[in-house]
Amino acid sequence: MSATDIPSGTAADTAAARDTGGAAISVQGVAKTYASGAGPVQALLPTDLEVKPGEFIVLLGPSGCGKTTLLRMLAGLHAPTEGTITIGDRPLFTSGDTEPKRDALGSLGFVFQQANLMPWRKVWANIALPLEVLRVPKHERRKRAADMAQMVGLGDFLGHYPKQLSGGMQQRVAIARALIHDPSILLMDEPFGALDAMTRDQMNVQLQDLWLETAKTIVLVTHSISEAVFLADRIVLLSQRPGRIQDVIEVDFPRPRPLSVANEPRFGEIVGSLRGALGGHA
Amino acid sequence: MTATRPLTDETTSPVTPRRGSGSRILWITTPLILIAFLGLWKLYTVVSGVGELILPPPEKVGIALVQLLGDASVWQATYVTLYETVVGFALAAVVGIALGIVLGRARTLERILSPFLVATQVVPKVAIVPLLLLWFGFGLASKIFMAAIIAFFVMMQNTILGIRSIDQGHRDLMRVIRAPWWKRVISLDIPSSLPYVLTGVELGIVFAITGAIVGEYLGGDQGLGAMATVMLSALRTDQLFAVVIIMTLLGFLLYAIVAGVRRYAIPWHESSGRATAL
Numbered sequence: 001m002s003a004t005d006i007p008s009g010t011a012a013d014t015a016a017a018r019d020t021g022g023a024a025i026s027v028q029g030v031a032k033t034y035a036s037g038a039g040p041v042q043a044l045l046p047t048d049l050e051v052k053p054g055e056f057i058v059l060l061g062p063s064g065c066g067k068t069t070l071l072r073m074l075a076g077l078h079a080p081t082e083g084t085i086t087i088g089d090r091p092l093f094t095s096g097d098t099e100p101k102r103d104a105l106g107s108l109g110f111v112f113q114q115a116n117l118m119p120w121r122k123v124w125a126n127i128a129l130p131l132e133v134l135r136v137p138k139h140e141r142r143k144r145a146a147d148m149a150q151m152v153g154l155g156d157f158l159g160h161y162p163k164q165l166s167g168g169m170q171q172r173v174a175i176a177r178a179l180i181h182d183p184s185i186l187l188m189d190e191p192f193g194a195l196d197a198m199t200r201d202q203m204n205v206q207l208q209d210l211w212l213e214t215a216k217t218i219v220l221v222t223h224s225i226s227e228a229v230f231l232a233d234r235i236v237l238l239s240q241r242p243g244r245i246q247d248v249i250e251v252d253f254p255r256p257r258p259l260s261v262a263n264e265p266r267f268g269e270i271v272g273s274l275r276g277a278l279g280g281h282a
Numbered sequence: 283m284t285a286t287r288p289l290t291d292e293t294t295s296p297v298t299p300r301r302g303s304g305s306r307i308l309w310i311t312t313p314l315i316l317i318a319f320l321g322l323w324k325l326y327t328v329v330s331g332v333g334e335l336i337l338p339p340p341e342k343v344g345i346a347l348v349q350l351l352g353d354a355s356v357w358q359a360t361y362v363t364l365y366e367t368v369v370g371f372a373l374a375a376v377v378g379i380a381l382g383i384v385l386g387r388a389r390t391l392e393r394i395l396s397p398f399l400v401a402t403q404v405v406p407k408v409a410i411v412p413l414l415l416l417w418f419g420f421g422l423a424s425k426i427f428m429a430a431i432i433a434f435f436v437m438m439q440n441t442i443l444g445i446r447s448i449d450q451g452h453r454d455l456m457r458v459i460r461a462p463w464w465k466r467v468i469s470l471d472i473p474s475s476l477p478y479v480l481t482g483v484e485l486g487i488v489f490a491i492t493g494a495i496v497g498e499y500l501g502g503d504q505g506l507g508a509m510a511t512v513m514l515s516a517l518r519t520d521q522l523f524a525v526v527i528i529m530t531l532l533g534f535l536l537y538a539i540v541a542g543v544r545r546y547a548i549p550w551h552e553s554s555g556r557a558t559a560l
Contacts, residue, residue, distance in 0.1 A: 075458050102460050110458040116451040120473045120550045130459040132469070161550050 030083030066243025076100030370429025382441025440482025444475025
């Protein structure tokens with residue numbers, strides 16, 4: 001991903017959106033209870049969270065802490081049992097809603113743990129899928145998909161099928177697809193969890209570059225402590241069942257952070273204290 | 283992205299698609315195995331001294347085949363069997379796939395109906411041929427229904443499986459991009475279940491020809507099945523073999539057409555270009 005490949009306008013648009021003030025995402029008293037065979041399970045206790053525009057937030061916690069549940073509620077995939085979620089100035093869920101208000105979802109892009117590419121679509125058509133829903137004409141879809149593929153370093157693979165790509169490349173296609181309609185907010189659910197450590201490091205660096213370049217608001221879920229410390233402006237630490245916010249940690253290493261930031265003593269300190277707070281869960 | 287970073291191999295190298303020498307080698311192995319088979323057959327007839335009535339030697343069958351192909355009646359019979367098969371198959375495909383879509387979506391309905399659906403399969407269908415003859419007569423209709431009944435279930439079952447196996451991640455994706463229901467059907471449900479449906483269709487066409495021929499064996503005087511019974515009564519085992527070969531070729535032809543459609547319709551799928559269904 002190089003700076004010259006960025007489609008012009010993208011960064012400026014989001015920067016303008018940034019100046020409107022207020023939170024990018026506002027979570028107020030959101031709780032989630034699942035019905036299960038053994039009675040109701042409290043996945044998330046009432047939680048408040050404000051995400052500032054352009055901020056990189058990482059939700060960190062052990063499995064079963066409700067971090068993915070929280071993220072999926074932000075994407076409208078699950079309804080909160082109580083509380084309200086607001087995206088920008090549009091309500092997504094107000095108390096008691098079981099269906100999301102679709103208007104609020106337009107400014108969101110979502111990257112899943114699995115790339116979830118459609119194997120019958122070539123790379124460009126996978127990237128362009130969200131534009132079909134928005135009824136963008138085909139030639140423009142093609143062009144924007146090509147630009148976006150270029151941005152994630154896959155400009156030469158537009159005509160490939162997903163199965164011809166490696167896991168890291170597939171996940172980059174998924175990121176391109178999540179960004180194609182230029183959402184101001186990117187939600188990522190353990191996007192690199194399925195990749196090997198080397199690829200994962202590379203992807204983290206590239207994600208940071210992309211974030212610096214496009215000024216998106218990013219909320220990323222992970223259970224990797226070092227990934228969280230490397231990427232985040234703020235780490236939201238969630239504790240295990242029932243999930244709740246245990247702590248919020250500011251990480252203020254200057255950007256862009258090189259991978260070698262992990263060698264700094266402060267990095268080790270933060271990782272160590274997080275590991276202690278997680279009680280060896282992660 | 284202030285600096286252009288070199289991308290690692292891990293993230294940029296495409297996975298080389300597996301395109302084996304597997305299909306080319308078939309052009310050599312298939313004729314060789316066929317020749318070996320005919321050789322063993324010939325050898326057995328010579329060594330064992332088995333009567334021509336029980337097992338005619340391959341060249342006798344060859345001659346009978348050539349003779350038969352020069353006879354208009356065999357073409358007429360082939361046409362009849364083909365017609366029954368195709369019409370029966372088409373009926374089964376329309377009903378089976380439509381029902382499969384409905385049952386694939388409505389889980390409760392499928393659960394309620396499943397004992398009956400299984401029951402229809404457990405009944406030996408050959409046993410209902412006499413009933414079909416009674417209801418639809420000795421003409422083509424009873425054979426068409428026989429072909430349809432045998433081919434129906436596998437196509438329905440595969441369609442149910444196809445609808446069920448739509449990836450939950452893909453469903454979630456369609457929701458986060460706010461796809462309306464028709465977009466989900468066109469861009470997810472249909473392409474995702476197509477490989478399963480086409481597998482069912484591949485099996486269905488083979489089952490349909492079996493159904494039509496069984497129907498012809500048991501009643502009526504038209505088609506390749508009826509012709510085979512005539513050869514048997516006349517104790518012309520060589521001609522009986524020849525008719526079986528014609529049936530096989532007909533089956534191959536129909537299967538090849540369906541497999542070709544599959545290859546064209548889902549080039550992205552692993553199964554394309556391979557006869558995985560059988």
